[in-house]
Amino acid sequence: MANRLRTFFSELKRRKVYHVAVVYVVVGWGVAQGAEYLFGDLLGLSPVIWKVVVGLVVLGFPIALVLAWAYEIRPEESAATESAAAPESPVPVPGVRGHPAGETAPAPDASRPASAAKPSSGLFPKDRIAVLP
Numbered sequence: 001m002a003n004r005l006r007t008f009f010s011e012l013k014r015r016k017v018y019h020v021a022v023v024y025v026v027v028g029w030g031v032a033q034g035a036e037y038l039f040g041d042l043l044g045l046s047p048v049i050w051k052v053v054v055g056l057v058v059l060g061f062p063i064a065l066v067l068a069w070a071y072e073i074r075p076e077e078s079a080a081t082e083s084a085a086a087p088e089s090p091v092p093v094p095g096v097r098g099h100p101a102g103e104t105a106p107a108p109d110a111s112r113p114a115s116a117a118k119p120s121s122g123l124f125p126k127d128r129i130a131v132l133p
Helices: 001-015 017-042 048-069 075-085
Strands: none
Touching: 017 048, 017 075
């Protein structure tokens, strides 16, 4: 029995459930203090609202622990996620370097006529800028 408990607690530590519990308690305490100040002192509302907020924080604690257990994040998984290439978006993101549609198009060359502009290969022409209201 003691060996099974030791194994269970080591699995909790490996899955970083302890970390989630500590962070949840700290953030929950902050939310409860903020709710008490906001609803009680600042707005002068009934203390029942503060009790509801504290009750929601308490009810969310076991849910957070179960989710921390179920969705463990390993360092090798997060490194693979960061190194994965972002999917290309058909919507341009202005000013974002590295995004295919976000780089600023060069100014049109005055020496060649507008009809000689070569067609773009993407969804949006690279030499056009849309001005929205």
